[in-house]
Amino acid sequence: MTIDLNEAARLLSGHDRILILSHQSPDGDTLGSAGALCLILTRLGKLARFACSDEIPEKYDEMLSSVPAPAFEPEYVVAVDIADRKLLGKKLDSACPHIDLCIDHHGSNTLYADQSVVEPHAAATCELIYALSGLLGVTPDAAIAGCLFTGISTDTGCFRNANTTADTMRVAAALIDAGADAAEINRQMFEIKSRARLEIERMALD
Numbered sequence: 686m687t688i689d690l691n692e693a694a695r696l697l698s699g700h701d702r703i704l705i706l707s708h709q710s711p712d713g714d715t716l717g718s719a720g721a722l723c724l725i726l727t728r729l730g731k732l733a734r735f736a737c738s739d740e741i742p743e744k745y746d747e748m749l750s751s752v753p754a755p756a757f758e759p760e761y762v763v764a765v766d767i768a769d770r771k772l773l774g775k776k777l778d779s780a781c782p783h784i785d786l787c788i789d790h791h792g793s794n795t796l797y798a799d800q801s802v803v804e805p806h807a808a809a810t811c812e813l814i815y816a817l818s819g820l821l822g823v824t825p826d827a828a829i830a831g832c833l834f835t836g837i838s839t840d841t842g843c844f845r846n847a848n849t850t851a852d853t854m855r856v857a858a859a860l861i862d863a864g865a866d867a868a869e870i871n872r873q874m875f876e877i878k879s880r881a882r883l884e885i886e887r888m889a890l891d
Contacts, residue, residue: 717836738774
């Protein structure tokens, strides 16, 4: 069943122990969405944490450093930026047989959750989480803004891809105003290469 963000905000407001899921081989949008939503829900006095089947790449460590990870038995499960259940990965697929809500921007979403917000016009799921924060009455602080800016920047190729819209730029500007360090985030995401990446490039050149 598809719903809008207003209904998603109402559903989230009605639960206090919320588990948020990111897709396997995590990227900036799924991690930024999960991290921001955790922080937003925590601001509302709820228990929230996120989970991923795969190891989180090191370049996201700083972004996620302020995201809480309390232990609790979840009563509500939310998937973010996951178009198909098979993208959960083996670990989460077995651990989370039931998903209550999905928030996603992929038009290919298979509507596997009980209720789904799917808005393909958005460049990134982080755009939807930004709108959701307003509906929940939470003004993004620097930590939330950093998570959301990371997701939008990475899913748009640093605002170079065709999915970048005027709305995308407006949201990005609002996140910078809220404290997102755009220059440092873009440097971390696009200019710094891991040792493994450098080794692969060296082998390719050889």
